[in-house]
Amino acid sequence: MIQFSSVSKTYGSGKDAVQALSGIDLTIETGEIYGVIGFSGAGKSSLIRCVNLLERPTEGTIKIHGKDLTSLSKKEVRQTRKDIGMIFQHFNLLNSKTVYHNVAMPLLLSGEEKKKVSQRVADLLDFVGLGDKADQYPDQLSGGQKQRVGIARALATNPSILLCDEATSALDPETTQSILELLRKVNKEYKITILMITHEMGVIREICDKVAVLESGSIIEQGTVFDVFTDPQHRTTQKFVRSIMNDGLPESILNEINRKEHKHIYRIQFTGSTTGYPLLSRVSREFALDLNVLYGNITELQGIPYGNLIVEFIGERADIQRALLSIQQQHITVKDVIRDAG
C-alpha cells in the first residue's frame, strides 16, 4: 500500500521557487493498478519519484506498507527501494552491458551468488519473452524489447510495488498494447501493486483499476476508472475522457441537432446492468412518445458495458418531461444535448 498524505514538493526557493506538487492525498491499495494522468508539467514525474524518494517531498509523508519513507536513514531508503521496482520512458538500460547483465544488476548489487543470479535472470527473461536475447546488447533491441528488459530488471529483486514512469510513451501503439499486457501479467501473477503515470488516456482505460487526474500539482479528480470515464466532473478530466471515449458527437449529427433547435434531444447513458434494460421501447409505449435514435455507441470499461445514446423525443412536452423523470428514476443518466452543446 502506498499512502501520500498532504505531500508537497517545491523546487528552488524564494522567487525562483516552483511548486510541483501541492497537498497530494492519495492511497493506492495493495494489488491495484493505479494510473495518474496529467498534461506535461502537471507534476506527474515528481509524484512518482516521491514514492521511492528519488525526489524528497518538501512537506507531507509517504508511507509504503505503513512505513514512513521520509523518516528512514539513507541505508534504509536504499533497502526499501529494492522493494520498489521502476521502469522508465527511455528505459535507462546500461548500453555497455548485455541484456543478461542489465537484468542481473540489481541482484549483483545485493551481492547475490552467481548461480542464483543466473537462474533468476533466466526465469525473468523467459517471463518477459526475451529468453533468447540474454547475450544481446540494448542497442540491438527494439523499443518494446528494451522495455521488456526494463521490466525484467525491475522485477529482479521481487518487489511488491512497480512504478511505471511513462513506460509506453516512447512506443508505437501496437508495442504499447503488448507492454500493457505484460504489465497486467506482472500484476496478476506476482500480485505487484502498479503505480503508473501517463498522459495517454488509452493506457489508463486499458489496464488501470483506478485513476487520479493531476493538474498544476494537485489531484483534481480521482476514483475508479469506470466512474471517472463515465462521469468526469472536472473540465480537464472531460478533455482526457473525450480524447479516447469517442462519446463526442460526429459533426454531421451535430448539424442535424442544430437544425432541430426547438426539438427535444437527449443523451442517455447506460452503465452496467442497465444496458440490458429495454428502456426505449418501454418509455415509448408508456408515454406515447416516438423516439428517434440519432447516434449511439456501446463500449466496455473494465469489463462493464457502457452505452451512450443520442435520442430525439417526439411528442407532447408534458409527456416528455414525465418520461425523462421516469428514466432518471431507473438511475440512468439523461442530459439535454442542446443545452449541453454536445
Place this chain on the structure above:
Amino acid sequence: MLVDSTQIIEALWETLWMVGFSLLFSALIGLPLGILLVITRKGHLWENAPLFNVLNGVVNVFRSVPFIILLVAIVPVTRFIVGTSIGTAATVVPLVFYAGPYIARLIENSLLEVDKGVIEAAEAMGATPNQIIFRFLIPEALSSLVLALTIATVGLVGASAMAGAVGGGGLGDLAITYGYQRFDTTTMYITLGILIIMVQGLQTTGNLMSKKIRRS
C-alpha cells in the same frame, strides 16, 4: 648527421619513459579528480558546491599555465619531490602537474555524457553511491574514457618534447639540441618521423580499444 642510432633509440626510450610515468601519475590524480568534479555538481550524487568550486578553480589555474612556464615555475616542487630539477625524472613532475588537471577535465566530460536516466535507474534499484560510480557511471563511460586518455597521452608526447628546455632528454631534446641549435636537419626529421609514428600508433590503439569496449 650529428647523432647515431643508439642516441636516437636512447632518446626514444626516454620519451616513452617520461610519457609512461607521467601518464600513470596524472591518471591517478586525474581520474578521482574528474569523478569528484562530476559527483559534487549540483543535483548529482554527492552535491557539494564548495568542494566543486575549489576543485574547479584549481583545475582551471593549472590548465591556464602554458607548459613551458609550468616547467620552470614549479622547479622548487620538482626539486622537493625528485631531489633535482634536471633530467628525465625531473620532467615527470611538471608533466603530471600539466596532464593531471587536463585528464580530470577530459574524464569529467566523458562522465557527464552518461545518460542521467541510467544514474536515476541505479538509484531506484537501491545502489550505493560507490556502486553507482563503479558499476554504472564508469562502465557506461569507459569507451569514451579510453578516448580521453588517448588524447591526454598524445598531449603528453607533445609536452614531453618541451622537456628539452630543462635538459629533460627524450626525442624533443634531441630535435632541439641537434636539429634546431646545430642545424642538423636530418636528426630533426628523423625525430619528427618517430613522433608522428608514435602519435599515429597511440591514436589508432586508443580508437581500437574504445571500439572494442563499446561492443563487449
